[in-house]
Amino acid sequence: MTPPPPGTVILSPHFDDAVLSLAGLIPQLPGPVTVVTVYGGEPGQHNPVSWWDSVCGFSTAREAHRARRTEDERACALLGVRSVALGHPDGPYGERTELTDIDSCLAELSPETTLLIPVATNQKDHQKVRDRALAVTEKLGRPLPLVYADLPYTGHLDEWGSPETDDALGRSHLYGLAYQDLTSRHELRLAHHLMLTDEQWALKREAVQCYGSQLAPLAADHGMVLARTGPLRAERVWSMEPPLAGSVWRN
Numbered sequence: 001m002t003p004p005p006p007g008t009v010i011l012s013p014h015f016d017d018a019v020l021s022l023a024g025l026i027p028q029l030p031g032p033v034t035v036v037t038v039y040g041g042e043p044g045q046h047n048p049v050s051w052w053d054s055v056c057g058f059s060t061a062r063e064a065h066r067a068r069r070t071e072d073e074r075a076c077a078l079l080g081v082r083s084v085a086l087g088h089p090d091g092p093y094g095e096r097t098e099l100t101d102i103d104s105c106l107a108e109l110s111p112e113t114t115l116l117i118p119v120a121t122n123q124k125d126h127q128k129v130r131d132r133a134l135a136v137t138e139k140l141g142r143p144l145p146l147v148y149a150d151l152p153y154t155g156h157l158d159e160w161g162s163p164e165t166d167d168a169l170g171r172s173h174l175y176g177l178a179y180q181d182l183t184s185r186h187e188l189r190l191a192h193h194l195m196l197t198d199e200q201w202a203l204k205r206e207a208v209q210c211y212g213s214q215l216a217p218l219a220a221d222h223g224m225v226l227a228r229t230g231p232l233r234a235e236r237v238w239s240m241e242p243p244l245a246g247s248v249w250r251n
Helices: 017-022 051-055 061-079 101-107 124-140 165-171 177-183 198-209 212-222
Strands: 008-012 033-037 082-085 114-118 146-148 188-195 234-240
Touching (some): 008 017, 017 033, 017 198, 033 061, 165 177, 177 188, 198 212
Parallel strands (some): 008 033, 114 146
Antiparallel strands (some): 146 234, 188 234
């Protein structure tokens, strides 16, 4: 049976980004929800295992891809959402610089489908996804997407989850540059803010733990990433207004 058209599509740069960032809010989004991983393609046989995947315990690039896709499918099934992978290999394995699969993915969506893209805090791969999606959205005449704070990166802001979050992002040179880049062109308005309840946190923790291969290096880079009071405790989504007068969007 053909699945129903998605009510919401979340562009996830890598396997795990959507769940790390939005597992608590997903039940509040228009359903059915589809998570689309942009860097979801299989590496070539000639690709040696990347540094990151070797730290995660993998011996080959293709082993890492198979395991990570299985982890993503398990996490998405737990949350009741569909998992789709586009054909671009992850950054260390990618041989194409243009994320053209985003173009066809968005072209197939109904104008009524809610689209979410990352704000791209401190992550070049995330920024490429964000900028390509915005350029394609403009070309297709689609409604502007919603923008989500990608975690755990944005969640290291001292004011994360507080009423001062947006003001702090507007000032921070550590965690706010991507937010500031967007607000130089668009007005961002808070669309969703969630401080996870214990019940929501328990489900999110279970979903995040599906990505078992990633947890050790994530903890090395991000400290107590699975702590109840850590960077995953709050989730945030903004709506975007049309470009500010005099601003120029460049992809």
